[in-house]
Amino acid sequence: MHGSSRLVLAHFWAAFAAFAVAVPLGAWQMLVRSPLHLWVDPEQYYRAVTAHGTTLAYVFPTLVAMGFGYAVCAVSLGGPMHGMRLAWTGFWLVIAGAAIALASVVAGNATVLYTFYPPLMGSPFYYLGVLIAVAGSWIWIGLMVSHFARWKRDHPGLPVPLAMFASTAGALLWAWTSLGVGAEIVFLILPNAFGWTSTIDPGLARMLFSWTLHAIVYFWLIPAYIAFYSLLPQAAGGRLYSDRMGRITFLLLLIFSMPIGIHHLYADPQIGTGFKFLHAVFTGMVAVPTLLTIFTICASLEIAGRLRGGRGLLGWIAALPWDRPFVLASAFSLLMLGLGGASGLINMSYALNSTVHNTQWVTGHFHLIYGGSIVIMYFAIAYELWPRLTGRPLAAPKLVRLQLWTWFVGMLITTLPWHLVGLMGQPRRMAYFDYTDPALAPQAIWVSVSAVGGFVLVFSALLLVGVLLASQRRPAAAVPPLLFSLAVRPPRSLPASLNGFRVWILLVVALTAANYGYPLAQFLFLQNTGVPAYPVQLR
């Protein structure tokens, strides 16, 4: 892969190592608060939740996005990357930051959950660790943008390859959205954690976190969408239905996924209802790129199915090569995206949200979207890249399919009951429940079922690591190079609006100022909004 294989492989291995530790923690949490187990010390429970969230939100997807971004850069631009030393520095910063943050969590000094929840206040090292990891990912942002700009300069008038265009959109999105959590840590949390301030403003902190909290999911999602557009049509034996639709999708994600974060704060009193409504409307807009993607991908798969001899209205579906991991994973991903998207539309509706706010419904929703439809595409990407990175074909195709099936089934067994008990009123973030209470007894069976799903997911996660390890130990063999999908009509030239970001970045900044400007600025003139912090440490 033009000399980037080791770099990409390091990112993916670090990501999956973190993943293999964090998934069993999640299953353990589900077990101990289910009726199948006695209650444990809540301190242990929340420590595990913090480690699980910190690893799977800040470390695992960031490393996958970075690694896949480097792979896309090398393959789609067709040459060795520059700045390899910088790229390795970024990698080690993420690893070091993650290690520092998780050490604080394991020591019991930062049981604040990955969303920080000020005025809870943990050890400053936890927040510093997160900050260092984010700083590492900023190096990746710089490298993506510089490769994009350099390629455009060297190829005037030519369309930037779609995968690289999308990867750069993801990098720009992360650059803008990570500023929220960065500002929260630097200006509010660290001064308090070091003891320089006696109060912290939870309303302002939550708003800054919401700046990051929604678009971070789209930063995680973009590698999966790149895989849909750039790898799936090729893997299914067809062509991409529309290259332009892909570009429009990634631009819409860049523009609309960020200035909408207040939909996480519908229950927060410090924000006027007008802004909540405004953010709800713009949240509705992010459904557009997802629907465009589902349309384009289904059309591309239909092309593949018909090329393979599928006939009739739906015959092309049966004709698709379902034994190929990429096709199987993508179908699972789209199914989970459909379900999770539907529950997401409920969450974003101001009035409906009040019935599910802070219940297990929400936990079910984001595990289905992120843990389900996004992460299963990370697996598919790994299976597609592995032979190209290691020069060895993938081991045990049957086990690969079993791994994808168990992840899909396990995720449904885990998350569907979560949605249900959420509707029954079970709150999230609780260490234990008394299921002998008649009010909670009907939830017991569903919570137990859900806990079993957690262990199916652990099996699947360990199987993934096993398959990847076994593949790397096979003898070297000739492996066809990685190719990105061709569009039905590959673009020869593109209008500036679909081949660059300059004007769109201005639009993103303006929209952010319009949607966040006043809610943030009001903290400058509202008095007495700070409260004493609440130190979280072992006594």
Add this chain to the structure above:
Amino acid sequence: MTNGDRQGSQDPRFAAWIGATVVLFLVAGAVGFIWLPSAQRGAGGALDLWDAICRAVGLPVGSSRAAVPAAGQPASNVAWTAATRKLLTQGDAARGAALATVCNNCHGVNGVSADAVFPNLAGHSVAAIYKQLEDFKSGKRNTAVMGVFVDPLSQAGMLDLATHYASLANPFAGAAPGSADPAARNLIEVGSPMRNIASCAACHGPQGLVPGAPELRGQQRAYLEQQLQAFKAGSRRNDISEQMRSVARQLTDAEIAMLAAYYSSFAGVTGR
């Protein structure tokens, strides 16, 4: 810069997309800031339109600005404000240790009392100890025994004492309860929602992070029972917002004895 960019100035998509975004923003703004607030003005237009719009923007208006009249005397003169929290960091443990020579006669040299009616203090939070000293001094808590000892203390002295006892190692931290009474654990971890009894653990731990809520692990049995009975009878009244009185009133005498037995059953690392 490139051919593509030169085309860019004429690319109609920029104007169309940006225009559509602006229109969306204006329409959403009109609905969110004018139409919905005007529909939410309450029965008979309880709020005038301008106030309704201000509220949608997030500006405090009208009734929310009116001060809430306070009646009666507060349960304690200590309030958990930022200023109090800051004050609590300013005690001097060494000076406190010197002052504590009198206190040690009842509360024990290590802050672990030898008599079940006197509470242990070792490793309790500065906030919890300081609040009780201040309440004894102001008469918010029964001064029969403690009054004579706190009278000569200044605020700084009380802070120093609290800091001294907080700095002593709590021999019961991390210990397991000697009693595994499931009924007691149920009250401690779940409470009794139908009787409006919140779980003890919600404020007193295992994590025990609520400002002012004292550590209970290993606390003296007779002391706990006496205090819960005093809250129940209303003879102790220094709990802010009647937090403890409203719980204790609902507890039966048997439950009070059971909770006292449970918390006092923790075996300290130094033994009893």
